[in-house]
Amino acid sequence: xxxxxxxxxxxxxxxxxxxxxxxxxxxxxxxxxxxxxxxxxxxxxxxxxxxxxxxxxxxxxxxxxxxxxxxxxxxxxxxxxxxxxxxxxxxxxxxxxxxxxxxxxxxxxxxxxxxxxxxxxxxxxxxxxxxxxxxxxxxxxxxxxxxxxxxxxxxxxxxxxxxxxxx
Amino acid sequence: xxxxxxxxxxxxxxxxxxxxxxxxxxxxxxxxxxxxxxxxxxxxxxxxxxxxxxxxxxxxxxxxxxxxxxxxxxxxxxxxxxxxxxxxxxxxxxxxxxxxxxxxxxxxxxxxxxxxxxxxxxxxxxxxxxxxxxxxxxxxxxxxxxxxxxxxxxxxxxxxxxxxxxxxxxxxxxxxxxxxxxxxxxxxxxxxxxxxxxxxxxxxxxxxxxxxxxxxxxxxxxxxxxxxxxxxxxxxxxxxxxxxxxxxxxxxxxxxxxxxxxxxxxxxxxxxxxxxxxxxxxxxxxxxxxxxxxxxxxxxxxxxxxxxxxxxxxxxxxxxxxxxxxxxxxxxxxxxxxxxxxxxxxxxxxxxxxxxxxxxxxxxxxxxxxxxxxxxxxxxxxxxxxxxxxxxxxxxxxxxxxxxxxxxxxxxxxxx
Numbered sequence: 001x002x003x004x005x006x007x008x009x010x011x012x013x014x015x016x017x018x019x020x021x022x023x024x025x026x027x028x029x030x031x032x033x034x035x036x037x038x039x040x041x042x043x044x045x046x047x048x049x050x051x052x053x054x055x056x057x058x059x060x061x062x063x064x065x066x067x068x069x070x071x072x073x074x075x076x077x078x079x080x081x082x083x084x085x086x087x088x089x090x091x092x093x094x095x096x097x098x099x100x101x102x103x104x105x106x107x108x109x110x111x112x113x114x115x116x117x118x119x120x121x122x123x124x125x126x127x128x129x130x131x132x133x134x135x136x137x138x139x140x141x142x143x144x145x146x147x148x149x150x151x152x153x154x155x156x157x158x159x160x161x162x163x164x165x166x167x
Numbered sequence: 168x169x170x171x172x173x174x175x176x177x178x179x180x181x182x183x184x185x186x187x188x189x190x191x192x193x194x195x196x197x198x199x200x201x202x203x204x205x206x207x208x209x210x211x212x213x214x215x216x217x218x219x220x221x222x223x224x225x226x227x228x229x230x231x232x233x234x235x236x237x238x239x240x241x242x243x244x245x246x247x248x249x250x251x252x253x254x255x256x257x258x259x260x261x262x263x264x265x266x267x268x269x270x271x272x273x274x275x276x277x278x279x280x281x282x283x284x285x286x287x288x289x290x291x292x293x294x295x296x297x298x299x300x301x302x303x304x305x306x307x308x309x310x311x312x313x314x315x316x317x318x319x320x321x322x323x324x325x326x327x328x329x330x331x332x333x334x335x336x337x338x339x340x341x342x343x344x345x346x347x348x349x350x351x352x353x354x355x356x357x358x359x360x361x362x363x364x365x366x367x368x369x370x371x372x373x374x375x376x377x378x379x380x381x382x383x384x385x386x387x388x389x390x391x392x393x394x395x396x397x398x399x400x401x402x403x404x405x406x407x408x409x410x411x412x413x414x415x416x417x418x419x420x421x422x423x424x425x426x427x428x429x430x431x432x433x434x435x436x437x438x439x440x441x442x443x444x445x446x447x448x449x450x451x452x453x454x455x456x457x458x459x460x461x462x463x464x465x466x467x468x469x470x471x472x473x474x475x476x477x478x479x480x481x482x483x484x485x486x487x488x489x490x491x492x493x494x495x496x497x498x499x500x501x502x503x504x505x506x507x508x509x510x511x512x513x514x515x516x517x518x519x520x521x522x523x524x525x526x527x528x529x530x531x532x533x534x535x536x537x538x539x540x541x542x543x544x545x546x547x548x549x550x551x552x553x554x555x556x557x558x559x560x561x562x563x564x565x566x567x568x569x570x571x572x573x574x575x576x577x578x579x580x581x582x583x
Contacts, residue, residue: 004311004423005533008343036345043542047513054506064507071511075191082195086367117297124270125278126297134289134394136296142267142280 008032175498182479183508185472186549190519193357196364201526205418213318216325221249221317221380222300226290230308231260233425235269237311242273246317249304251276252294257284262308287376288392288399295386304380306422311340312378313421320380323415331385331412332404334362334374335420338531344428345540352541353548355534356523362416363526370466371414373444376400378422385412396450398443405451409460421530437551441559444470449563477556480549516545 009032016032017025117139119126125142223241227234234253241251253276255263266278279294295303302324306312312335313319320333336359339351358375365371376399386392389403389410396402404414427433448470455463487501505512520541524534 004340006341006343006425032343040345040539040542044539047542050504051510051514054510071187074188075195078188078192079195079199082192082199082364082367086199089369119277119297124276125267125280127280127282128293128297129282130285130289130293134285134292136293139297142278 009036178479179483179501182476182483183512185476187512187515190515193360193364194519194522196367197360197522197526200363200367205529213322215318215321218247219301219321220299221246221302221304222294222298223249223251223304223306224254224291224294225251225306225308226254226256226287226294227258227262227266227308228256228284229258229260229262231258231262231265233309234262234265237308238269238273238276240311242275243314244312244317245314249275249317250298250300252279252298254279254281254290254294256281256287256290286394288394288396291399292391295383295391301383302380303383303386304378307377307424309425310377311423316378316420316422319417319419323417324380324382327413329413330415331382331407332374333380333415333417333420334371335378335422336418336530337375337377337422337424339426340423341425341428342537345543346430346433347426347428348537348540349544349547350426351534351537352520352524352544355527356520357548359418359527360519360523365466366416368465370408370462371404371416372466372470373401373404374414375422377424378420396443396446397439398447401443401447402450405447408463409451409454418530434551434555438555438559441555442563445474445559445563474556474560477553480553481557513545520544
C-alpha cells in the first residue's frame with residue numbers, strides 16, 4: 001500500500017527541480033527538507049523546555065506527587081472496570097439475547113421506503129428519478145429507450161435477478 | 168464570594184480532568200483491544216464458510232479526479248462474488264461521463280445516474296434498493312479499500328447474525344502538508360483508539376462513512392439512511408444500535424482516503440461532523456432515555472460531556488486572554504499557560520498519539536515517521552474541536568427547518 005500514499009515532502013531535491021523548475025524546485029526542497037523539519041524540531045524543543053520548567057522547576061512538590069499517585073489509581077481502576085465489563089459481557093449473554101429479541105420483534109419500525117426495483121438484464125447504466133421525499137419513482141436506462149419498470153409493492157416477493165445476468 | 172471559588176475550581180478541574188482521564192481510558196481500551204483481538208490474528212487470506220453476494224456502493228459527487236482510480240481499484244478486490252454500484256449524484260463535473268466510460272471497461276460496474284443532486288443518503292438508499300446483494304460495502308468516492316477488506320468485514324457478519332454494520336480502518340493517503348501528517352496521527356490515536364475502546368464496551372459512537380459494510384436486512388428494518396441528516400454515518404450508527412443491531416470495528420479492513428490539507432477545508436469538515444453529532448444526539452436523545460437503550464447512555468453522556476468541555480474551555484481561554492489586558496475579579500482569573508496541569512495534559516496527549524501510532528503500525532507500517540509532526544496536534548485538535556463544537560450547537564438548535572442534506576465538494580488535499 002506504500003504506492004497509495006501521496007507525500008510530496010518525501011521527494012529529493014533533484015525531484016523537486018525536475019517537477020517544478022529550478023527556482024520553485026529549490027524553494028519546495030528548502031521548505032520540505034530543511035525549514036519544515038527545523039520548525040517541527042523547534043516546537044519539540046519549546047515543548048520540552050515548557051515541560052521541564054513546569055514539572056521540574058515549578059512542580060515536583062510532595063503534594064503534586066501525591067496527586068500523581070491518585071491519578072494513577074484512577075487510571076488503574078478504569079482499566080479494571082473495562083476488563084470487568086468485558087468479562088460481564090462475555091459471561092452474561094442476557095444483554096445480547098435482549099438485542100436479539102429487539103431485532104426479531106415488532107419494536108423496530110418497518111422501512112418506509114421498502115420499494116425495490118428491478119433492472120433489465122444487460123443494462124449497465126441507469127437513470128433514477130426521485131420524488132420530493134427522495135423516494136424512487138422511476139428507474140430506466142440512461143440512454144436509448146426508457147424501459148420503465150413499476151415499483152413492486154413492499155410486501156410482494158421480488159424475483160431475484162442475479163447481477164451476473166444484469167452484467 | 169466563598170461560593171464562587173468552587174465554581175471556578177469546578178470549571179477548571181472539569182476542563183483538565185475530562186480530556187486527561189478520557190485519554191487514558193482510550194489508551195487502555197486501545198491496548199486491550201490490540202492484545203486481545205489484533206496481535207497474532209491472521210492478516211492475509213481467510214476462508215469463509217460461505218461467500219454471499221456483496222455490492223460495493225460508491226456515491227459520487229464531483230469526483231471526476233478520483234473516480235477512475237477508485238473504480239479500477241475496486242475491480243481488483245479479492246472476493247469471488249461482488250458488484251460495484253457507482254451512484255452519480257447529479258455531479259456538475261465529468262463524473263457521470265467518466266463512469267459511463269468505465270462501465271464499458273469493467274463488467275461488474277453498474278452506473279446509477281440520479282436525475283438531480285439528491286444527497287449522499289438518498290444515493291446510498293437508491294443503490295441499496297437496486298441490488299439483491301445481502302451485504303453492502305459503502306465507500307466514499309475517494310476511498311481505496313484494501314483488497315481483502317470484504318473478507319475481513321464479512322467474518323463479523325457470518326459469525327453474528329445480530330451484527331448490522333462493520334466499519335473499517337480509514338488511513339490517510341495525502342501526507343504532504345503538516346495538516347495531512349497530523350491527521351495521520353489523529354486517525355490512529357483519536358479515532359482508532361476510541362473505536363477500539365467502544366468496541367470493547369459494546370456500542371460505537373459512529374461508523375466511518377468512508378468505508379462501512381452493512382447487512383441489507385438491518386438497513387431495511389431501520390428504514391435506510393436519513394436524507395435530512397448532515398452526517399448520515401453517525402445517524403445510521405445510532406439508528407441501527409437503537410434498533411437493536413450491533414456495530415463492529417474491523418481494523419484490518421483498511422480504507423485509504425484523501426483528507427483536507429487546508430485549514431478552511433479541515434474547519435468545514437469538522438464543523439459538519441460537529442453539527443452532525445449534535446443533530447443525531449438531539450434526534451435520538453429522548454428515545455435513548457428508555458432503559459432498553461441503557462447501553463447507549465455512556466456513548467450519549469460522553470458526547471454531551473465533550474460539548475460541555477468545549478464551552479468550558481472557550482470560557483477559560485476567553486477569560487485568560489481578557490485577563491492579560493483587563494484587571495478581572497479573582498473568580499474570573501485563569502492562567503493562559505497552565506504549568507503543572509497543562510504539562511500533564513500535553514504529555515498525556517503525546518502518550519495517546521504514540522499508543523495509537525504503535526498499534527496501527529501493524530497496518531500502516533511507516534506511520535511512526537509522522538509522529539514527530541503530530542507535536543502540533545494537541546493544540547490543533549483542541550482548538551478546532553472546541554471552535555467547531557461551540558459554533559455547531561447554536562446552528563443546530565436554531566436550525567429553522569430540516570431540509571435535505573446535500574453535497575458540498577470536499578477538500579481532498581494536495582495530489583502533486
